[in-house]
Amino acid sequence: MIRVQLPDGSVREVARGTTLAEIARAAGRGDAFAALVDGAPRDLAAPVESDCRVSFLTFAEPEGKEIYWHSTAHLMAQAVKELFPEAKLAIGPPIDEGFYYDIDIGRAFTPEDLEKIEAKMRGLAKRDEPIERVTLPRADAQAMFEGAGDKYKRELLEDIPDEQVSFYRQDGFLDMCRGPHLPRTGLIKTVKLLSTSGAYWRGDEKREMLSRIYGISFPTKDELDQYLHRLEEAKRRDHRRIGREMDLFSIHEEIGPGLVLWHPKGAVVRQIMEAFIRETLAQRGYEQVYSPHLARSRLWEISGHMSWYVESMFAGMVVDEQNYLAKPMNCPFHIMIYKSQTRSYRDLPIRLAEFGTCYRYERPGVLHGLLRVRGLTQDDAHVFCRPDQIEQEASALVDLAFHVLGAFGFKDSEIVLSVRDPKAAPKYAGRPELWDAAEAALEAVLRGRGLPYRRVEGEANFYGPKIDIHLFDAIGRKWQLTTIQLDYTLPERFDLAFMGEDGREHRPVMFHRAILGSMERFMGILIEHYAGAFPLWLAPEQARVLSITDRHVAYAKQVAERLKAEGLRAGVDESSERISYKVRRGQVEHVPYMLVVGDREAAAGTAAVRSRSAGDLGPMALDAFLARVNEEIAARQ
RNA sequence: GCCGCCGUAGCUCAACGGCAGAGCGCCGGAUUUGUAAUCCGGUGGUUAGGGGUUCAAGUCCCCUCGGCGGCUCCA
Numbered sequence: 001m002i003r004v005q006l007p008d009g010s011v012r013e014v015a016r017g018t019t020l021a022e023i024a025r026a027a028g029r030g031d032a033f034a035a036l037v038d039g040a041p042r043d044l045a046a047p048v049e050s051d052c053r054v055s056f057l058t059f060a061e062p063e064g065k066e067i068y069w070h071s072t073a074h075l076m077a078q079a080v081k082e083l084f085p086e087a088k089l090a091i092g093p094p095i096d097e098g099f100y101y102d103i104d105i106g107r108a109f110t111p112e113d114l115e116k117i118e119a120k121m122r123g124l125a126k127r128d129e130p131i132e133r134v135t136l137p138r139a140d141a142q143a144m145f146e147g148a149g150d151k152y153k154r155e156l157l158e159d160i161p162d163e164q165v166s167f168y169r170q171d172g173f174l175d176m177c178r179g180p181h182l183p184r185t186g187l188i189k190t191v192k193l194l195s196t197s198g199a200y201w202r203g204d205e206k207r208e209m210l211s212r213i214y215g216i217s218f219p220t221k222d223e224l225d226q227y228l229h230r231l232e233e234a235k236r237r238d239h240r241r242i243g244r245e246m247d248l249f250s251i252h253e254e255i256g257p258g259l260v261l262w263h264p265k266g267a268v269v270r271q272i273m274e275a276f277i278r279e280t281l282a283q284r285g286y287e288q289v290y291s292p293h294l295a296r297s298r299l300w301e302i303s304g305h306m307s308w309y310v311e312s313m314f315a316g317m318v319v320d321e322q323n324y325l326a327k328p329m330n331c332p333f334h335i336m337i338y339k340s341q342t343r344s345y346r347d348l349p350i351r352l353a354e355f356g357t358c359y360r361y362e363r364p365g366v367l368h369g370l371l372r373v374r375g376l377t378q379d380d381a382h383v384f385c386r387p388d389q390i391e392q393e394a395s396a397l398v399d400l401a402f403h404v405l406g407a408f409g410f411k412d413s414e415i416v417l418s419v420r421d422p423k424a425a426p427k428y429a430g431r432p433e434l435w436d437a438a439e440a441a442l443e444a445v446l447r448g449r450g451l452p453y454r455r456v457e458g459e460a461n462f463y464g465p466k467i468d469i470h471l472f473d474a475i476g477r478k479w480q481l482t483t484i485q486l487d488y489t490l491p492e493r494f495d496l497a498f499m500g501e502d503g504r505e506h507r508p509v510m511f512h513r514a515i516l517g518s519m520e521r522f523m524g525i526l527i528e529h530y531a532g533a534f535p536l537w538l539a540p541e542q543a544r545v546l547s548i549t550d551r552h553v554a555y556a557k558q559v560a561e562r563l564k565a566e567g568l569r570a571g572v573d574e575s576s577e578r579i580s581y582k583v584r585r586g587q588v589e590h591v592p593y594m595l596v597v598g599d600r601e602a603a604a605g606t607a608a609v610r611s612r613s614a615g616d617l618g619p620m621a622l623d624a625f626l627a628r629v630n631e632e633i634a635a636r637q
Numbered sequence: 638g639c640c641g642c643c644g645u646a647g648c649u650c651a652a653c654g655g656c657a658g659a660g661c662g663c664c665g666g667a668u669u670u671g672u673a674a675u676c677c678g679g680u681g682g683u684u685a686g687g688g689g690u691u692c693a694a695g696u697c698c699c700c701u702c703g704g705c706g707g708c709u710c711c712a
Contacts, residue, residue, distance in 0.1 A: 095710060108641050156712045165712080176712050195706060198640025203709030209640050212707070244648075253685080253703050363638060365708080549669040576669070584673035598671060608671080616672055 004048060007055045017047045021183070024056055032056030033182050034067045041067060043133055043180040059219045069094035071131065071182040072121075072191060072217040073101050078173035079120035080105075080213075083113075089175065090152040090201060090210050097227075098216030102199050104152065108211050114193040117213070121191050128186025129171035133179055135164045141176065152201065190224040191217040233475055239527035240369040246532055246589060248540070249370065249523070258367045258374030260520055265540035268569065269526075270519055272538055274355055277379055277404060277515070284400060286351040286381060291333030293357060297323040302493055303332040314359045314374075330356035331512060334382040335494045338508075343498040348508060349385035349393055355519065356380045370524030377519040383511040384491075386498070387434070390509060391441040394467070394484065397513055398445055401469055401482040404515050407636050408526060409535065412472040415451055417442055419465045421458030429463050430488035438486050438509075439465045463489035464509075473529040481522070485512045533590040533612065537633045543570045544591045545607065546582040548598035550574075555602040559595060559622065566626050587612065593629065 001013045006027055014023060020035040021044040034057040035042050041063050048054070057064035073092035076099075080087050084105050092101030103109075109117075136144075138157065145154035153176050157165065168177045170185055182188070192215060199212040218224040243249045248266030251259065262270060278288065297316055300306045305313065309328060316325040327333070334352040343350065357377045366372055385393050405413070419439045420428050428435065442465055446453045453467075460466060464486035470478050487510050490496075497505040516522035526534070536542055543563055547556040553574045563570035571591075573582045579596060586594045595607035601619060609617040609625055620628075 091709095091712065093711070100707095110641095153712075160712065167712090178712055196641070197707030199708045200639075201709095202711080205639060205708075209708085211640080214707085257703070364703090365638070365640095365706095368705090546672085548671055551669080576667095578668095578670050578675060579672060580670090581674055582672085587673055594672080596672065600671090610672060 002048060003051045005051075005053045014048065016049060019047050020044045020054065023048070023054060027056070029056045031058050033058060033187055034064060034180050036063060041180050044183050045133065046180075059223075066094045067180055067182060068188070068219070069099040069217060070177075070179075071185070072188050072215065073099040074131075074168060074170070074173075074175055074177065074181065075121050075124055075185055075188055075191070076117060076193070076213065076215060077101050077103070077175055078170065079117045079124060081173060082124075083116060083120055088150055088152055091156070092175075098194065098214060100199075100212050100214045102152075102201070102210040102212045104201075104208065104210050108198070109196045109213055114196065114213065118191060118193045118215075121188075124171065125185050125188045125191070127171065128184050130184050131168055131170045131181045133181070134167050134169055134174075136167060138163050138165050141165045141167075187219070188217050189219050190221050191215060192224060192228070230475060234477070234528075237475070237528040237531045238369075239371070239524040242527050242532040243370070243524075246540070248527070251369075256374070257364065258362060258372070260370060260373055260375065266523065268540045269534065269538050270523060273408075273516070273519065273522070274379075276407065280400070280404060281351075281353050281381070284351075284396065285349075286353045289334065289337055289352050289354050291327075291330060291337075291354060291356060293359070294324045294326055295332065297325055299332050299336075300325055303335075303490060304493055305329070305332075312360050312362075314361055326359040327356070328358050328360045330354055330358065330378065330380045331382055331490060331510075332494075335490060335496065335510075338382075338384050338496060339494060343384075343508070345386060345498050345500050345506070348498055349383050349389055351381060351383045353379075353381035370520045370527075373518075373520050376521065378514045379516045379519065379522075380512075380514050383513065384496070384508045385511070386506070387437065387509055390438055390486065391444055393511060394442050394486075395445045395448070397484045397511065398449065398451070398467065401484070401513075401515050405469070405471060405481065409529065409636075410471040410473070414470040414472075414478070415446060415453035416459070416468045416470065417446060417453050417455045417465070418459035418461075418468065419455060419457055420460045424458065427462055428460070429492075434488055434509075435465070438488075442467055442486070461485055461487075463487045473525065474531070477528075479525050481517050481525070482515050483513065483517070486510075487512055534592075535637055536592045536629060537636045539590070539592050540569065541571050541589070541591050542568050542629065542633075543593040543595060544586050545570065545572045545595045545597060546579060546586065547572070547574050548579050548596065550576055552597050552599070552602055556597050559597060559607055562622055563626070566630075568626075568629065583610065586610075593625075595625070 002016050004012045004014055004023060006012065012023065012026070020042060024030065024032045024035065024044060032044065034044055036055045036057060037048065038052050041057065057067065059065055059068055070093065073094065077089050077092055080103055086105065088104040090102035090104065092099065141157055142154065145157065156176065165176060166179060167174050168179055168181050194214045194216060197212050198209045201207040201210055216227060218227065246265060247263050248269070249263055250261050252261065255261070297306065305328065313328050314326045316323045337352055338350060355377050357375065359375050362372055362374050383393050420435055466483060466485040468480055469482035470480050472478055491508055491510055496508050498508050500506045545556040545560045547553045556572050556574060560570045560572045573585065575582065583594060590612060592612045594610040596610060597607050601607050604619065606619045606621050607625065609620045611617055
């Protein structure tokens with residue numbers, strides 16, 4: 001007998017070789033379709049061989065979703081093989097949301113193909129065939145792939161060290177797979193194939209281009225509908241559409257892809273964001289600097305950008321027989337400011353901040369509205385400090401990041417601490433002792449603040465470890481924003497020094513950090529987060545006065561002037577449209593407050609206030625309205 | 638860059654290889670209206686650009702530019 005511990009802490013004694021399915025049934029978990037055995041996912045059909053902890057998986061668990069989608073990918077592969085017997089399968093993993101399968105049919109799939117495949121999948125799922133794991137000796141697997149001309153599977157096999165290779169079979173369809181899988185195809189209740197695209201075999205652009213099909217599936221139609229609804233919601237929030245509708249920004253072929261024009265209304269929002277950050281930085285010991293957009297190539301040789309970043313830099317220009325390049329980063333300039341005089345240990349830390357406009361060559365296919373551009377303004381800063389100040393400064397940076405991000409209405413976040421891969425020491429610049437100290441310092445900061453974080457080995461930059469903050473927006477999408485990166489390399493390359501207490505020169509370390517990332521990208525994220533309905537403090541037009549008839553225009557203008565005198569961004573709709581039309585226009589343009597004025601208001605010196613979100617609030621004295629909005633602005637609501 | 642899709646008025650979209658249109662916007666007029674679309678009229682196009690096939694091209698073919706969805710989350 002062996003002992004199986006269940007999640008509720010209870011222990012069951014079962015015979016060796018009892019399957020997980022039997023244990024699930026006995027535990028009243030007939031809803032489970034897979035299990036975790038000591039944390040590792042297993043098929044329900046797998047037997048338990050020794051004492052272990054077992055928990056059950058359904059679609060509710062992340063590991064369960066993975067299995068569900070993975071099995072759906074197999075079902076799709078089966079459907080494709082039945083419809084297109086000549087298709088060669090490559091890989092078909094689950095992803096964050098759904099799954100894909102890369103397939104070689106010598107052409108792309110059409111929308112009609114997708115419909116056919118989807119219909120086929122439904123038919124196959126309805127047959128509710130068992131999904132079984134089988135293992136084959138590697139030689140047999142190889143012979144089988146060679147016989148069938150399955151060159152991708154064969155290549156995958158080469159990377160598998162084991163002598164026995166696992167396959168999964170359903171209804172005569174066999175696919176090499178690590179598993180685990182659902183016990184039966186009938187558990188796949190709904191399926192939707194979402195899109196197709198080209199994808200390189202093994203992500204290598206020198207290799208074959210395969211056709212990828214993306215899809216998703218759910219145990220209930222409700223969940224699928226919800227998912228599709230969320231896709232539509234994301235489409236509704238598309239910053240490119242809202243940006244045009246609200247006249248915030250534009251991008252023109254004549255100017256160049258990835259180069260953004262900020263229109264007056266977008267510029268207002270940006271100026272408010274920048275002012276808020278400048279004010280915050282001033283309170284936290286930062287000094288603001290400016291630096292040019294160009295520098296001689298010599299600077300980029302010293303910094304190392306010419307060797308490891310050239311492919312992302314705009315080609316240079318020659319002036320007076322000297323080669324100049326547009327800056328892809330601001331760090332060398334801030335370093336030169338640091339270097340412009342001898343620094344004492346007493347001067348450190350030195351924190352230099354700049355909204356620095358950089359130019360980066362992004363490949364044509366990756367540009368995307370404001371989210372991926374070629375000309376961008378980073379809310380950049382570099383902190384130069386002594387090694388013993390790393391922890392203190394990292395702590396201040398994390399604190400600053402949360403202060404700023406919180407002000408923009410983001411509540412949920414995820415922190416990733418990227419450290420070096422201990423097995424790949426040569427990849428990293430700087431002495432191992434420095435790395436150990438720095439990683440420990442960053443980790444201590446996160447732990448000290450009680451912040452949950454993920455520690456990822458091997459994700460550090462070659463020049464130092466980093467802390468990244470990801471945010472979740474109003475509809476649950478994840479965005480990487482803040483990055484706090486420690487760097488040993490540049491101080492070395494530029495031979496930075498400070499005079500220590502001991503009268504000798506020491507090497508400072510530096511942090512690179514951007515909180516919003518770039519103004520362009522952050523603006524895009526904010527537009528999508530708020531769906532265009534900026535909170536009052538950020539709204540390009542905070543209040544609009546609507547005249548009921550032409551004879552109220554003079555009073556409307558008077559009201560707007562009063563609001564402007566009090567610092568509000570206010571406009572007037574004096575058109576001779578009906579009031580309902582003007583209200584609609586204001587709502588569509590996401591104006592937070594509309595002040596309706598007619599005979600009654602003009603006589604009483606008031607305005608009928610309408611809130612974008614709460615509707616008609618009734619007549620209000622202007623002082624009362626101003627008090628209300630000023631409070632709201634101060635609270636950044 | 639590569640694969641696929643796409644490019645018609647400021648925006649959203651119609652038009653079988655046979656006269657380039659609608660709604661919104663914008664402009665003008667009428668209306669003077671009380672909380673999400675008043676009516677009438679007008680303006681607006683080298684159909685992204687270039688080349689080709691054809692009696693005839695927005696439509697078919699080729700090139701260029703631009704946009705959209707993707708492009709190592711390992712069987």
